[in-house]
Amino acid sequence: MSGKVWQRGTTPDDINQKCLQLCADYLGGIWHKLTTDDIEVKILSGGLTNQLYYCGLNEEHRKLVTTEPQEVAIRLYQKKYFNNYDTNDKSERLSDTIIALITSHKNLGPKIYGLFESGQIMAYYQHRVFSSEDERDVQMVTKLAHKLAAIHSLEVPLKLSHNWIVDSYDHFFHLSKQRFDLNSMFNEYDLETLKTHDLSEEIQWMKELILATDSPVTFAHNDFSENNIMVTKSNDIVVCDYEYSCRGYRGYDFGSLLLVWRRNRCEIRKPHEFPDDHTLRQLIEPYIEESVKLNGNEFLKDKRNSVESMLREVKAGTERMTEPKEINTDFSSIKWERGQTPDNIKDRCFDLCRHYLGDVWLNVTIDDIEVKRLSGGLTNQLYYCALNEDHRNTDEEVPQEVAIRLYGGKHFNNYDKQVNERLSDTIVSLLVSEHNLGPKIYGLFESGQILKYYKHKSFRKDEQKDEKLVKELAKKLAKIHALDVPIKRTGNWIFETFDAFYGSANKNYDMKALINECNCETLKMYDLKAEVDWLKDLITKTDSPITFTHVDFRGSNIMITESNGIVLCDFEYACYDYRGYDIGTIFAEWGKGLADIPKPQDFPSDSTFKPFIDSYINESMNLLGKQFSEDKRNSFDHILKEGKIFNLVSNMFFANEAIVVGMPFDKKKAMVF
Incomplete structure (x- = not known):
């Protein structure tokens, strides 16, 4: 079996173009300037569920100095064989997105560069799989045990109530009975064990044994075998393929690993000589040690976390437990x-x-x-x-x-x-x-x-006068703009939205009649389309840096909490775009209460914004160093200019939105903008 190629589906004819487009969208930089002749794409493994491709720059382009990765792994999803996260959930890949982000952030899985609906872009690691030689290396076994302890200690916002192993046993047995005459198959292939033992009874016995073992329920990998444990050139361990991960018995991960312990693929069908207790202790003891570091002494208070208990667990002990109650909601x-x-x-x-x-x-x-x-x-x-x-x-x-x-x-x-x-x-x-x-x-x-849930107040006029709060808010914004988020870095949503809103407004209403009816003096004197085009041109000339942005950075989305400082919320429109939009949006509210929103703004003096901008610059330099300080656009004057220009953009956006969004339309109220 060691020579078998694991591959699902055929490689698409346009795979080079598809990989190049994904890299341009999510990595940006030099990838925008390349053609398919400048890159190498090859299949790494089709896997049993996904297709995995290597995509890298040709050698001549690698000589260029770039901040973007020069080679990546691209995973393209195929249909899962079973959804052990939630069989009622239409999106079987929701858990993949959640888990990939968390394991990447915690350095427990591949670094994520991009997440899209049909796959992922990840760091490419030159590696070997965790082998029988590594299993004999106490230092490598200790590293692996620490990784597994960290995985089992993760807090992942998935359902807590689940028993996928037992459910899958029943599901697969039922399917096999539907598709085949099992007794005839056992006889045809002379399967001695299955001829002498009833498979249904064996499954029932195994289900009871699982419950009796009383293995703690943690976040579990669920495919923790050597093929998914990468040993990099520097002897670091990176765990991959979390697509079947969920809340489950931690013992399943130990069992999956020990099933292949000191065996290679050629030996997978041979009877297994289970590791002795001395070998198991080399894995279990550092696992417990790391778990205590991560979870404190509370971990040891659970008797199931002793060495002796875990030895029984990995061998499937016989202590009984009551069957957990399942919660079933469609x-x-x-x-x-x-x-x-x-x-x-x-x-x-x-x-x-x-x-x-x-x-x-x-x-x-x-x-x-x-x-x-x-x-x-x-x-x-x-x-x-x-x-x-x-x-x-x-x-x-x-x-x-x-x-x-x-x-x-x-x-x-x-x-x-x-x-x-x-x-x-x-x-x-x-x-x-x-x-x-x-x-x-x-x-x-x-x-x-x-x-x-946070008990809080919003960031309004009184809070704007509190210099300490203003500086804290500026630091939060700097941290947002410094985030590396694996979403597309292309597009220009402000321009596209202006055009879309203006088009919808003209389609839905007679704009001239509406302007006259509501006596909008400014719009009677100036052409709205010309104003939008002028503002788009001004945005381009302002040269605001593209960063990850909140896009709705206003007082109602800034919570001043009782015990957690400033917490920002409502990131649902966040994306990569001009950072000036966030600065301009908060500046547009400065010195105004909710009752003042329809009134013309008496724009504050430049000195009013100095504490905010200075704090933003200082925090950005702490986070980004020379990358930030050497860019002339990061001066006080340039950031102040961005705030003023995008103050206009924010107001124009809401003027357009007030007319076209899908809510009850009150002409008099909407047109005050």
Whole structure:
């Protein structure tokens, strides 16, 4: 079997062009200037589920000094054989996106350069697989044990309630009976073991043994074999292929690894000589040591985490446990409405908290919780969900109150109109949560998010006068603009949106009649299309750097919390574009309260913005060093200029949006812009 090529499907004829376009979109830089003649593309392995390609610059182009990676691995998704995350979820790749980001950020998986609906762009590693020689190297085994402990310690916002192994046994056995006459097959291939033992009874025995073993439920890799453990040239270990990862028994990862311990592929069909206790201790003891470092002494208080107990676990011990209760809710049938609060919103929020938070939420009834609407927003619905006071406990690990965001349709998709408009939400929300810039994420599902609930006030006129808060906000914005986010770096959503909104406004209304009816003096004197074109030209001349941007950086999305400092929210339109848009958006609100929004702005003096801009520059230099300081566009004067120009852009954007977005249209109110 060692010579077998694992490949699924055929290589597309246009694979070179497809890989080049992906690299241009997500890596940018030199990749924009290349043709397919300048790159090398080759299949690495088709795998059993995906296709994996190497894409690199030709040798002559590698001599150029670039900041972009010169070679990458591109994974193109194929259909999964089974979805062990959520069989009711339409998007079987949602968990892949979540897990790829977190394992990349924690240095437990390949570095991610791009995530798109049909695949991933990852760092390419020259490596060997974890071999029988590595298994005899105590230092390498220790490294591997530490990696596995870190994987099992991850907090991943996926469902907590799941038992995919038992479900899969039943599913596969049922399918095999449908497709084949099993007894005839056993006789035809002379399968002695299966001729003498009933397969159904063996499966039932194995299911009972799994439950009896009482293996802790953690985040698990679920395909932790040598082929997915890369040993790099520097002898670092990178674990890959997390596509079947989910909450499950940690013992499955140990079992998958030990199944091939000190065997190569040629020996896979031979009877297995299971490692002795001395060999197992070399893996288990450093695993426990690293787990204590990551989780504290609480880890050792669980008797299942002793060396002796784990020895029994990896061998499948015989201690009994009660079968866990399964929670079955068909989320695909839930219709998340926008506008009116659904009648059964309390049931929906309760089910979500049980699935993703577990613990005390599994021991209460719907009468023991409170649900109320926080805001419907212009795009989403947001709800507060909390345990009643008499059911709260002191366990800070399990949230007692959360915010649940249910997606509505976006008014515009400024990320990529050809893909799922919520893909970027998943990517961005995870990253800003990991970097403590946005709300902590407890759960991500296809139609929304479960977030930490913060008691807070918004950043308004009074907060703008607090220099300490202003400086903290500027530092947060600098950190956002310094983020490396694996989404497309191409496109110009501001220009495209201006054109789209203007086109929709003229299609839906007689603009001249509307302007006269609402007595819009400015628009009577100036042609709106000419103003839009003038502003687009001004944007280009301003030469604002392209960074990752929030795009809706206004006071209502800046939470001043009671104990967590400033937390930014509503990143759903975030993308790569002009950083000046964020600066201009917050400047457009400076010195104004909500009641002042329709009024002309008395724009503050330059000195008003000095604390903000100085703090932004200092933090950016701390984060980016010379890369930032040597760019002349990062001077105080240039950033101030960006803020003023994009203040106009922000106002123009909302003037257009007020007319065309899908909400009840009140002419008098909308046209005040």
